[in-house]
Amino acid sequence: MKKYSKSFRSLWIGEIVSEFGGVAGAIINGLLLYELTGSREWMGILWLVYFIPSLVLQGISSPLLNHVIKEKVLKNIQLIRAGAYLLPLAGLGIGTEKGSIIGLVILQCILGLLQPIFASLSFALLPEVCTEDELADANGLLDGTLRLMSFLAPGVTSLLLLQLPMHWIYGISAILFFISFLALSRIPQISTQMVATWTKKFWWSEMKEGYRNFFSYPQLLQLTILSSTVQFAVGATLVLSIPFIQGELGGETWEYGIFKGAFPIGYVMGMLLLTKLPKSPRTMYFGLIGGGFSFVLLYFVHSVPFAWLCELMGGILFPLFNAQSAAIFQREAPRDRLAQLSAVRLLFMRVSMPLGILFASLPFLTLNIRHVYFGIGSIIILPGVYYLIDSLQPRKRWSRINDKY
Known part of the structure; x- marks a missing residue:
């Protein structure tokens, strides 16, 4: 890791923390929805709410991405995600099943809309925080550790569920996304905004x-x-x-x-x-x-x-x-x-x-x-x-x- 720049290390930390928090949150989303509805159909609807808006935005957002400051948008996305993970907690606080389901649906929609923008901009930012000779190794390091997080997160989440109420995991995910925001905030502005x-x-x-x-x-x-x-x-x-x-x-x-x-x-x-x-x-x-x-x-x-x-x-x-x-x-x-x-x-x-x-x-x-x-x-x-x-x-x-x- 020492051979990479501080900006790359900040991007790497921000992404792996984000991946862990996202996987943990996704597990709890499914568990909570099934506990509330007991319905396989609702499980499918929850993923469609994530996937369909995500693909639509993916197809039409490309012009926007050339005209933003990548570092600024990436960290703001993580801050929005951190806040979004508090929505199911707010739904549970209302005390009704309907409020909880609405909170879950809104969360999934927000995550689906933000993910393609985050993935595209982080991919485009990588050449600006690494040299050309480092790109292959940097991509391998980033991709490999993200997959490792997706492997570790379910096991760690299962252990946490033995000790904590299910809805507390949303708070942990929100904290992890906020940590990701702080890590990405350490990347100096490299890109410029085109008017x-x-x-x-x-x-x-x-x-x-x-x-x-x-x-x-x-x-x-x-x-x-x-x-x-x-x-x-x-x-x-x-x-x-x-x-x-x-x-x-x-x-x-x-x-x-x-x-x-x-x-x-x-x-x-x-x-x-x-x-x-x-x-x-x-x-x-x-x-x-x-x-x-x-x-x-x-x-x-x-x-x-x-x-x-x-x-x-x-x-x-x-x-x-x-x-x-x-x-x-x-x-x-x-x-x-x-x-x-x-x-x-x-x-x-x-x-x-x-x-x-x-x-x-x-x-x-x-x-x-x-x-x-x-x-x-x-x-x-x-x-x-x-x-x-x-x-x-x-x-x-x-x-x-x-x-x-």
């Missing part, structure tokens, strides 16, 4: 320009599509994991817990491995192909321990692709458009996950679980092999479609 006259015509022209820019950079589009195939597979596994471990393999609940924990543990190991390996297209595409192969291997697995190893393998290999592809995107995208282009990139990736969920959930799909694993692994492997072979061909640096190589 813009916000009219409907300007917004529309800026949005078109952002998408046009995105599609005019072939490597940015290529890397985004490859990342989207991974997100598609991740979405499918959200549906498949429990039926595969407990149904197909006859595993116990604790065995499923280890299966779910193997990937984030492997991801941290992969993040450490990345620091020792050369940053090259070969390493990047090897990570993508190997990660896809970990899904294909599940087609052949007939014991739970081997399924654990497959998940661990995927966790180790995918960071080799994810961190390097993110670093290339951050380097190749024009700096004055990076926030806007990162929003478009994130939109592609976020849409891919629910498509994967839908694909794995289709009632008329005749493929069994093993075939689906083989299919989603192949979707990752085939383009990965193509681009690995293509990367071995001598060529000059990527540029825009209309530029000469």
